[in-house]
Amino acid sequence: MTVTAHRPASKVQILPRELGSLAAGLPPAEPGTLFVMGPKGGMRVAPDAGFELVFGRCEPDVHVCVGGADGHVSRLHGRIARENSRWMLYNSGRLAIRLRGAPLLLGGHRTELPPTYTALFIVAPKQEHLLEVRIAAGPGSGYGRYEDPTVDPGLYGLDERQRLVLTCLGQRYLRQEPWPQPLTWDQVADELRALRPREGWNARRAARLVGKLREELNPAVGGGLMEEDVPKPLGNTINHNLVTALLLSATLTVEDLALLDGPPR
Template sequence: MTRKVDLLPREFGSLAHGLPPAPIGTLFAMGPNGGIRVAPDAEFELLFGRGEPDVHICVGGDDPHVSRRHGRIAREGARWVLHNIGKLAIRFPGSQLVLGGHHAEIPMGYTPLFIVAPRRQHLLEVRIVSGASQDGVGRPDVKTAEAHRDLNPVEHLVLVCLSQRYLRQEPRPQPLTWAQVADEMSRLRPSERWTQKRVAHIVANVRRKLSAKVPGLREEEIPPPIGNMLNHNLITELLVTATIKEQDLALLDGAG
């Protein structure tokens, strides 16, 4: 008999690209160290935040700006609803913010939620089963698939190199420098010539392709000093749309 609430180990992985069979309306949620699966009729309220003993999923455990109990997700009628009970805003994909004391319905399918702290954002992955599961592995929902950004293999690898501190969920992550990315690419693809100028051109081209639909990717949109903000905004967009994900770090372990 399937239990209505199950803990998920860290090894369960990202929710962006599939789920095991589960009833429609089942909630899956994953933080950096594991997650939980909740049946739609479980009458269970999921708590997340910094205070690990007091929540079901620890998010932002090393960031004092995150509230010990920052949010809760509860089944209300036929929908799952996010309630922000912390001080910092919680961001849905795009620009929708749920401020402290407010709530918002979570749509069916995959939804990455970000607690927006002063110097970093903390990810809570949420996915609600919509019925698009076959053979024990869920397919990406239509909205999720449409949100993914098309990158060719070289662009994808360069962006994973650039973003690896974010993918590793390091405190206060910053993009790698052009020199560091060029060194990484030289290691991974030693038969090719990699320079700072080449990797900068590849990243700038990706920003340019996305800038028509994604704000914050052009210099004129960012007040000085610009610093790393253009690449930070690009990385955030790629994380939100699951174009790059934690599993992609495996690409950095091999060559070719």
């Protein structure tokens, strides 16, 4: 049976996909308002709407579709409901849901969503499917009032060169390719030389820049970015861990792929 929203338009609204990533900010909203965005669009729900948002693979039966072409994702994979002034996430599907800084949310379990931006990943065998969630902050939340300028949810500041190299390194993740891995340093160098031929990029320079950043961020992400943190053989593990941390904190977003599409901005 198709899920419908029997609520006033002011309480529950559809968000067009053209709104873009929730990591970029929110329109003015009452504190506690829930925003959820999938690949095809999303929804906005007021805190007093009394509305339970359902997401999953079956587009006609959910409010926000995610993993629509992946049969491993459950038709009704999860729901988000307001309980005691908190937004709670329920995993109703078989696949785990991954959140930054938290254990995997297994099927049948629930967790409280924080009053900020949260990237949820449904962990399928061949691809992880992103569902963006953001709750408008209110007084006393530590994130400011909803009228205040939007605070960047990314935890880690990147300069222009770091963002360019990391976007290139992690582009397979940003494009949501199956089983993504970081590019090799030679591949990164080739792309950067083609994109910015006057800047003298090579594999060693790109690796040195990222290595320095991993060292700086390692304490903040709780480890996993240095060779001594990871059992051998290393492979791409430390760069994989770095890219994953930047994605989960919304430091890197899909919009960064524009850096690879043309001349320097």
